[in-house]
Amino acid sequence: MKKITLFAALLVSVVTFSQIASTSFEEPEVFAGKYTDTGDPNVAHDLINNANEPLVNFTSTGIELGFKASYIPYETPGVGSTDGDYVGVTKTKPSSTVTFTDGANGYRMSDTDGNFILKFDEVDLSGVAAPVVFVDFLLSINSNPTKGNYEGDGTINESGHDRLRIFVKDLTNQVEIDLFNSTGSNLDDFVPFDSSIGEYLLQWQTVEAQLSPDTIVQLVIEGRNNATSESFWFDNIVFDGAIGVKDFSKYKANIYPNPAEKGYIYITSNVNENKKITIYDILGKEILSTTIKGDRLDISNLNSGVYILNIEQGKNSTTKKLIVR
Incomplete structure (x- = not known):
């Protein structure tokens, strides 16, 4: 995949801020309807874009990050997205009142019946001090908001064990940095909940992670669910850096x-x-x-x-x- 390097820097006061790489899924063409995987759901494989279906892959033109999707089956394989699912780049909002956080588009994973893996272009952090990555994500809720929406704790690679992990691979140091990892917990535990009315809330959340300077990193999202109602939504992914800052080691x-x-x-x-x-x-x-x-x-x-x-x-x-x- 393409490597994205620092393309802009603006000197501001004593800090130089630079948006190193980002995507809000505004550049890819958008198609309505479902995406149908034409591969074998019994084996792991890369996904391919189909004509007039939502894009699961995108090659960067130099502005927004590119990304590439793949599929890994359950231990007991299901149908994956061979039956047609709402995955990929979309203009469809999470609801009539909840829109995307940046622009008109986002990325959706739903009813994957297996593991849907989304890898973004590598990002070169050479010369960038205190780099940080932000990701907006949303977990769908039950049509009856007083009830939970997800199943299992994600520790078993089977249907009924929903899971979401958002992490960065530090390819230089060979480590993985979690922004979000539901493994070991039911995803409903992470859905915003209003105790005053006893209801789950359809609401965007932002996760972030501090990264190491002078490294090459790659954002990865792994999603697993088995129903259209169990959707994961993503938007406004940003790698930023600040040069001239002081001590980040122990400060919180x-x-x-x-x-x-x-x-x-x-x-x-x-x-x-x-x-x-x-x-x-x-x-x-x-x-x-x-x-x-x-x-x-x-x-x-x-x-x-x-x-x-x-x-x-x-x-x-x-x-x-x-x-x-």
Whole structure:
């Protein structure tokens, strides 16, 4: 697959931010309907694009990341997607009220009846300090939102053992870095739940991971489910880097709520110092710069969208992705 290298950098204050690679699935052509796998569901194989069906693979043109899908059967093989399933690039939203987080398209995995593997282009992090990757994903809910939607704990490669793993392969150091891994738990445990009304919520979530500089990495998504209602949705995948930042080794900071509504967010950390906050849009333009003494930050002037938030406390610094609805 194609390797994506650093293509843009913008000097901002003391930090150089660069969006190294990304995809919101806006470049691939979109086809309605189901995708039908023409391969043998009893053996592992790469998937191929079919005419006038949703694309499962995409070759990068140099802007968005490319990706390639494959299939691995259950221990007792099922039909895979040979019966036609809603997988691949789609304009179909998770619901009439829940849209994609960036743009009009996303990627869907549903009723895979086996393991659906999606590998993205390798990304070269040479010369990039404090690289980070973000992925937006959504877990579908039952038509009766008071009930769970998924089965099993994913530890057995069989039907009825739903599983989702999102991870990065560090090809340089030969390690794998999890952003999300449901193995060992029922996926319903990860679906947002409103205890005040006793219902599961159809809601996007963002996962992220800090990566090592000067490495070559590859994002991989592994999904397993056996019903159309058990859909996994993905959007807004971003590799970012920040040059000129300080010490990321022990410093930890968190933002909540995220995604956020207009008003306030709270920024907590393991360091007891004032926080210098700088917010950039996804193109690297500075939107807000301020220093707060506590944890609360006013974001009422931010428009809906995706932002990169840089937090500095003394000799410590980190970057976070912030979604404002």
